[in-house]
Amino acid sequence: MKDAMNQTPETLLTALRATPPLVQCITNYVAMNIAANVMLAAGASPAMVSDVEEAEEFAGIAGAVTVNIGTLSPSFVAGMQAAIRGAQAAARPWVLDPVACQATRYRREVVQALVAERPTIIRGNASEILSLAGEVSQGQGVDGRDTVEAAEAGARRLAQSSGAVIAVTGAVDYVTDGTRAVRIEGGSPFMPMNTALGCSLTCLCGAYAAVAEDAFDAAVGALAHFAVAGALAHDGASGPGSFAPRFLDALAAVPPEALAGAVIRDAAVPA
Numbered sequence: 001m002k003d004a005m006n007q008t009p010e011t012l013l014t015a016l017r018a019t020p021p022l023v024q025c026i027t028n029y030v031a032m033n034i035a036a037n038v039m040l041a042a043g044a045s046p047a048m049v050s051d052v053e054e055a056e057e058f059a060g061i062a063g064a065v066t067v068n069i070g071t072l073s074p075s076f077v078a079g080m081q082a083a084i085r086g087a088q089a090a091a092r093p094w095v096l097d098p099v100a101c102q103a104t105r106y107r108r109e110v111v112q113a114l115v116a117e118r119p120t121i122i123r124g125n126a127s128e129i130l131s132l133a134g135e136v137s138q139g140q141g142v143d144g145r146d147t148v149e150a151a152e153a154g155a156r157r158l159a160q161s162s163g164a165v166i167a168v169t170g171a172v173d174y175v176t177d178g179t180r181a182v183r184i185e186g187g188s189p190f191m192p193m194n195t196a197l198g199c200s201l202t203c204l205c206g207a208y209a210a211v212a213e214d215a216f217d218a219a220v221g222a223l224a225h226f227a228v229a230g231a232l233a234h235d236g237a238s239g240p241g242s243f244a245p246r247f248l249d250a251l252a253a254v255p256p257e258a259l260a261g262a263v264i265r266d267a268a269v270p271a
């Protein structure tokens with residue numbers, strides 16, 4: 001990725017659909033199928049390739065790698081480390097999803113080692129980002145139990161210490177690289193009632209990072225795509241079950257110019 005300023009979500013979605021990026025998604029057993037369908041609907045080309053025997057080599061041909069610790073095990077960790085080596089060698093972005101990183105000592109240790117490998121983007125719910133930032137988190141398992149607002153200061157500090165763009169998701173999302181910050185409104189309250197949509201969004205951050213020149217723009221683009229498609233799918237959905245297929249349809253149908261209407265507000269970053 002090169003340094004550049006301000007590629008809009010609309011521009012990035014157009015680029016993504018024109019040349020669907022191959023994204024190596026190391027994700028958990030719950031999310032594998034759901035995230036692959038989300039990626040295909042959004043316009044990307046996912047490959048759930050995680051074994052240590054091939055993860056490094058595969059990362060050399062992928063446009064981006066995403067790493068998710070949802071169903072953690074030593075064999076997953078070995079595959080993650082290999083894929084990250086491959087992404088780094090090929091100078092490709094990689095994205096971390098710290099699922100339930102506050103929950104156990106094993107998760108805390110693994111996620112710290114992964115953050116030290118300098119992910120391009122970290123995407124998590126507010127409880128996960130608070131924990132990664134060293135603050136008290138109400139999180140227990142995989143679901144967020146804190147407000148995004150409560151995690152904003154920690155997200156800025158984490159961005160500065162890790163070098164990653166931090167995307168905190170919830171009712172109103174927050175993206176920061178430590179000096180810039182925006183809030184993104186939209187989506188649907190049915191989204192946290194569907195498992196693995198956060199994991200799927202992390203994969204989509206990888207797809208946007210593969211086509212973007214700047215990781216901040218990539219994270220904003222992926223979150224805006226979810227926010228607009230989620231709001232579209234909400235209309236006419238009667239609950240989380242009917243929301244799910246509508247969301248896939250909306251991810252695929254949303255025209256790039258609709259992302260120009262995403263509600264993205266600059267947020268002040270204290271000096």
Ligand SMILES: Nc1ncnc2c1ncn2[C@@H]1O[C@H](COP(=O)(O)OP(=O)(O)O)[C@@H](O)[C@H]1O
Pocket residue numbers: 124125126142143144169170171172173186187188189190191192196197198199201223226227230
């Ligand atoms: N209450 C809500 N209203 C609207 N959108 C939401 C809400 N909660 C989560 N989302 C959206 O759901 C997606 C997944 O975010 P989140 O639920 O925070 O992740 P996770 O599944 O990792 O906990 C994001 O696009 C986020 O904006």
Ligand SMILES: Cc1ncsc1CCOP(=O)(O)O
Pocket residue numbers: 028030031070071099142194195196197198199200
């Ligand atoms: C339920 C569950 N258990 C381990 S990983 C996982 C999926 C979590 O998905 P998300 O963080 O996107 O809600």
Ligand SMILES: [Mg+2]
Pocket residue numbers: 099100124125142198199
């Ligand atoms: Mg999650």
